[in-house]
Amino acid sequence: MNLYQFISDNIKSTLITIPELLKVDLSNIIIEIPKDKSFGDFSTNIAMILVKQLKKSPRQIAEIILPYLKKLDFISEINIAGPGFINIKLKDEFIFNYINQQLDIKINNPETIVLDYGAYNVAKTLHIGHLRTSIVGDTLNRIAKFLGHKTISYNHIGDWGRPMGLVMAWIEKNAITNITAKELDSFYPMAVEYAKNNSEFLDRARIITAEFQNGDSKWTALYNTFIPISLKAMNDVINRLGMLPFDNTLGEANASKYLAPVEKLLRDKNLLQESDGAQIVVIREDTDTAPMPPFMFYNSRGADTYDATDLAALYYRKINDNPDRVIYLTDVRQTLHFQQVFRVAHKIGLFKPEQLEHQYFGTINGKNGPLKTRDGNAAGLLDIIEIVNNAAHKRVIESGKKLPKETIEMIAIAALKFNDLIHDVKSDYIFDADDVVQFEGRTGPYILYTAVRLKSILRKNKNEITKIKLEYNYKLSEIERSLILKILDFNRIIQFAFDCRATNILANYTYDLCQLINTFYHECPILRDDVNEQTREYRLQIAKNAYQSLYTAIDLMGLKIPSEM
Incomplete structure (x- = not known):
């Protein structure tokens, strides 16, 4: 049950019964949770909102309202x-x-x-840019499921266009027969570099691209040889990051099969126009205040475009999933692209504008610019994981602890993921491996440490923790109250985080919860001999519920709690 919703509903239901308020508009009432607890557990600005309507001072209005709210049986003080x-x-x-x-x-x-996130590329190493779409997308997926939505996740892989032609041309040029995952990752960058000074090779790559996209059996067979290698490499990263498996791993190659029915929809509505040999859709509207280039379906060479395959992918999802909403998570550079795709999708009747969302994210850099490995090369996602793993191992040694390799891996992955989640998704941030593995502050290890500490208390308690009711003669301490209210704010936070598509709301709530748990741990002893049985039972009940909320929050972020730290 949502405490915030319960309180809000009861206050608003009471207000509409007050005779003086029967004819006023109460739609702009705000019920808030004050950051400063000296202002109470909840606060409302209703008296100031109604000044113009009632032509009275805020305090006069508040004095009218107070006697009615005092009758609510869950209120102890109101002022x-x-x-x-x-x-x-x-x-x-x-x-x-x-x-x-x-x-x-x-x-x-x-x-x-x-939910469309991941967007990994076939035959290319996953890079740091894939971290945010993967971690934020996975967390939003988990939150949506938790709230009761049915989610269908897509990893829309890049397996089409010239990158595939370049990889295949490189394999052909070097007569490569046995392909390993490590070798496959190197083909594309080497092919790109070679093509810069070899026009014949680039032309060959273009020819292969066209033949492959037209269904040539030779290139299709080669594609079918290396695609499983690439998919396995992707899944290894997904598993290591502790992500939920994607429901569908389908990319541009699959979408291309649906270009024909999409083209028919466009032509039936007379939307396609020729422009310098290309087939375009004019999507600019009179209300646009920024440039809006036309949507290009076929380029001047007659080849389908990235725009076209993304529109075809939407068509596929419409006929297969018929979703109420489609959410894309990519970097900010694709904002214009999705605006174009969404406008055309609306024009051909696939989706309404409000059903399509592009949630963009900022970039991640090191302290001195782009993240690099020790040898100076651009860091891939696996490199980043290893860098954090090594930093976590070093931090554990410095603390004088001896932890299993698996536990250090859990700490490292939590450090990497929580650090990403706690930042505003749309903002850039600086990544420092040594900072994110600290056991203090807004870090993943601090979150896990708190969970391990709280779990140890519950484990040491030998008696079953049963649901009990608070006796009227027991007064909660300030920290007990604060922790309980933070626990009770969990449902609101989860809904708010999803509504805002802002995973940092969940991450920051989790950190605040941990701070209260640790203060509770120090100020409210539970298992000590001098604690009376009634107090112990109450505090165990609080600890149990705090752990349940913390465990759920950690799980929604895709982190794992080790048995020791």
């Missing part, structure tokens, strides 16, 4: 502050007894949502 804010404090027994219901999230209108 007027400042110019007319109404501050509300909840009863101890109410919030304590409420925590057993806090993870029961039910949304009224679950959707079928297609």
